[in-house]
Amino acid sequence: MGTFLKKNWFVSLIIVVFAAMTVFYIYDTNKGKLKGKTSGGEDVVYSIGDSDVTASQYYDDLYKTAGADTVVNLFQRAVADTAVKTTNEMKDAASSQAASIISNYSSSYGSSYESALAADLASTGFTDLEEYLLFEQKMDKIAADYAKANFDDLKIRRISYILIKYDDANNVTANPTEAEAAKMKAVDDMLASGKTFAETATQYTEDESAKESGGDLGVIDKNTSNLDSVFFEEAMSLSEGQVSDWVKSPSFGYFKIMCTAATQKTLEEGFTDSDPYVSLVQGYDTTLALDALWEKAEELGIDFKGNADIEKTIRTAFGKEADSAAPEATAEPEKSAEPEKSAEPEKSAEPEASATPEASADTEKGN
Incomplete structure (x- = not known):
């Protein structure tokens, strides 16, 4: 990966940590909580001179400048990162997948493959390929566990x-x-x-x-x-x-x-x-991701800190508005009932079964 992606990976990682630690939910107040500076009872994300910027202020600004898709994307990543621990096996799988994807892009785009890959990756809300692939593994794990629990x-x-x-x-x-x-x-x-x-x-x-x-x-x-x-x-x-x-x-x-x-x-x-349930959620039922992730967020103790705009945005994205009907299943259910990931880097070159x-x-x- 180029220097640009490496630099932006660090920025992306910081945002994910902030999201996971400070805003959307409380995952057990007795553990996993940073005991740092607070202001008015809220965690301080950063300070400039004598001015403290709290988590709520930070995400209000983020919501206004980056929009709903970014907020929902960060929410998803925060839940996934908190719910599923990154293992060495997952890292190895992500590294292997990344190498294969980079090789495919290099073959397809030649010397401009890095910019093509960066553009496709940007549509997913990520700037680092391996981080994106780790997130996908975690999402598959959450959806697969949900499928198993709801087998009957x-x-x-x-x-x-x-x-x-x-x-x-x-x-x-x-x-x-x-x-x-x-x-x-x-x-x-x-x-x-x-x-x-x-x-x-x-x-x-x-x-x-x-x-x-x-x-x-x-x-x-x-x-x-x-x-x-x-x-x-x-x-x-x-x-x-x-x-x-x-x-x-x-x-x-x-x-x-x-x-x-x-x-x-x-x-x-x-x-x-x-895993048969991973096979299901990656293949013939990609509709479970949203329900599975929302259920996991509730298990972790989702808390919007009174921010009605962010709460409404996220609930709408997950089809959880109190008065709204469940979203209709499309003819070809896509995992991206969440914010669009239409140009995401493809992880497999598996040929389609022509007579399936x-x-x-x-x-x-x-x-």
């Missing part, structure tokens, strides 16, 4: 599928063609012979992106909204271990769906090297 209500489950594509996607028939029906029968026969769903998917699915994983779609829940409606309805109706009838999607072909896990025990046992049942078309059950 969210109806979390892991889904696998087999796809038989149309012979001619431009001329879809009402019923399966002879060739399509033969492929579907081969799948049914292999399953009936005692072969596992994963083995059958590896041999017969025509979604190349799912062959290696044995047809594994991943972890979904009731908030998932980017799957075909009938595919999703069928997936959510299955009990653990149950296999569906064939589901017809006008966009892709015929799907056979299996619920491989619908209990915490089975779900967690199936993830030996990763996305919510681009209506579906209907086939034969």
Whole structure:
């Protein structure tokens, strides 16, 4: 990273410390509290000559000059930093991710990669890439813990599928063609012979992106909204271990769906090297971050120090206004229901599953 980012990282870090320590909430008055100078019962952020600037004054000024997005961003970072301790493992992961991102930017932008990266990073409210990646890890941890605690209500489950594509996607028939029906029968026969769903998917699915994983779609829940409606309805109706009838999607072909896990025990046992709840909140339900972070802030003892403007701004951003209805779920829920992070540095170059049942078309059950 360049000198500019390094210098601004220090400024950013100071702001986060102020936010975490002095303004928005009290996290146990007996610990984690700096016993420094106070004025009128409030912590003093800094002094100029004989004039003391208190936390409330500091954030009033910040709110007026930087605007609502900055205040909300600082609030989120303060909650995340207080709720989740930074570990060496997290630092190592952030460092590795940062190196990969920098390499990608360097390949894409050449000698101007630093300015391109800095511009994208600025849209997230951060000036240091590794600090941003640490924050993302903490947000994922908070959202994942929330998902686990609300497992039954969210109806979390892991889904696998087999796809038989149309012979001619431009001329879809009402019923399966002879060739399509033969492929579907081969799948049914292999399953009936005692072969596992994963083995059958590896041999017969025509979604190349799912062959290696044995047809594994991943972890979904009731908030998932980017799957075909009938595919999703069928997936959510299955009990653990149950296999569906064939589901017809006008966009892709015929799907056979299996619920491989619908209990915490089975779900967690199936993830030996990763966290299924992190997989969920990074993939098929990115709507949980705001509720999870707000719940965590309340656990920590949120306190707006009587600043109605800041309180209203933050409550509005989190959809927690007393008289407001819950925000509607968009067709593709994004983690950035919080202040926009549209140009954030991408952490993975994972290719999209070309035939994954996305919510681009209506579906209907086939034969």
